[in-house]
Amino acid sequence: MNKSEIIEILLNDPDEDKIFREADDIRRKNLGDEIHLRGLLEFSNICARNCFYCGLRKDNPFVKRYRLKEDEILACCVQGWQLGLKSVVLQSGEDGYFNISRMENLISQIKSATKLAVTLSTGELARADYFRLKEAGADRFFMRFETSDPLLFSKYKPDSSYIRRFDCLRWMREAGFQVGSGIMVGLPGQSVKSIARDIMLFKELELDMIGIGPFIAHPDTPLAGSNKNNLKAALKVLAVARILCPKAHMPAASAMEALSEQGREMALRAGANVIMPNITPEKYRGDYLLYPGKIALSQSPLETVQSARELIKKMGRKEAQDYGHSLRRQNEREGA
Numbered sequence: 001m002n003k004s005e006i007i008e009i010l011l012n013d014p015d016e017d018k019i020f021r022e023a024d025d026i027r028r029k030n031l032g033d034e035i036h037l038r039g040l041l042e043f044s045n046i047c048a049r050n051c052f053y054c055g056l057r058k059d060n061p062f063v064k065r066y067r068l069k070e071d072e073i074l075a076c077c078v079q080g081w082q083l084g085l086k087s088v089v090l091q092s093g094e095d096g097y098f099n100i101s102r103m104e105n106l107i108s109q110i111k112s113a114t115k116l117a118v119t120l121s122t123g124e125l126a127r128a129d130y131f132r133l134k135e136a137g138a139d140r141f142f143m144r145f146e147t148s149d150p151l152l153f154s155k156y157k158p159d160s161s162y163i164r165r166f167d168c169l170r171w172m173r174e175a176g177f178q179v180g181s182g183i184m185v186g187l188p189g190q191s192v193k194s195i196a197r198d199i200m201l202f203k204e205l206e207l208d209m210i211g212i213g214p215f216i217a218h219p220d221t222p223l224a225g226s227n228k229n230n231l232k233a234a235l236k237v238l239a240v241a242r243i244l245c246p247k248a249h250m251p252a253a254s255a256m257e258a259l260s261e262q263g264r265e266m267a268l269r270a271g272a273n274v275i276m277p278n279i280t281p282e283k284y285r286g287d288y289l290l291y292p293g294k295i296a297l298s299q300s301p302l303e304t305v306q307s308a309r310e311l312i313k314k315m316g317r318k319e320a321q322d323y324g325h326s327l328r329r330q331n332e333r334e335g336a
């Protein structure tokens, strides 16, 4: 599929069910019917940046800020492991308190107390820091580039550098991480042409994980009121990304479910193969609002994991029992 074909599908394809079915077939052939559960732990909502689309942006005065203590983070990870999860995703704003030494300690403690695979989603770092975190035992790093359109990027991420963002993704790879990235679909001013370029970039970057979510306008950000329902558009992008990147692990984003009760199921039928049950303690969950309408605000970690398992069962799929490491890199190691 080349760029013009992608644009044609995103713009004009009248039979979107066909593209969803095709993506689902490719997912089945390459990754089987197993769905990976990755526990999402939002350990700090403090952020030094001011991304226009994000509810956690530094200048949003309405956020009740929190930061979990290291022993709380560890306890959440142990709980996730006891619930049968194989992976945890440690996500936060860019919070300077969690410097590299603290993160190294934390990762070592999690690795000693559990056998969890650890994904970090904590933003931009210096090159050497990615190496230190990998050395400490973290397995994967996830950071969305959000859009490959440099003008849109600098408009909506005014205190980030487009070039540095991609440098960071390269450094993660050099440090030995399994690397994930992705985009937001439906940002005001985002063209279909630029989305097609985003999808081509997923392939060029040889991503191990790809996260695609619909833009949902947060009322306390500069993009308040610019909302439309971007679910179908995000599902289409997910499906095309699956066709182009058959081996990547792709979550059914909970933001999809914020737009429709069946959002995650729809994503799992359009190429996704991962669910990320939220294992953040309930008392903090409502304060980590990247977008409004977040699901499962009052469910305990046990309940979010159970509801993910129920969804898997309802869909006739199976919960993966392995770690869900990068298939692409496994094939590379085996010379496939």
Ligand code: SF4
Binding pocket: 047, 048, 049, 050, 051, 054, 055, 056, 057, 058, 092, 093, 094, 123
């Ligand atoms: S998107 Fe990330 S870096 Fe930007 S304001 Fe939100 S939490 Fe901070």
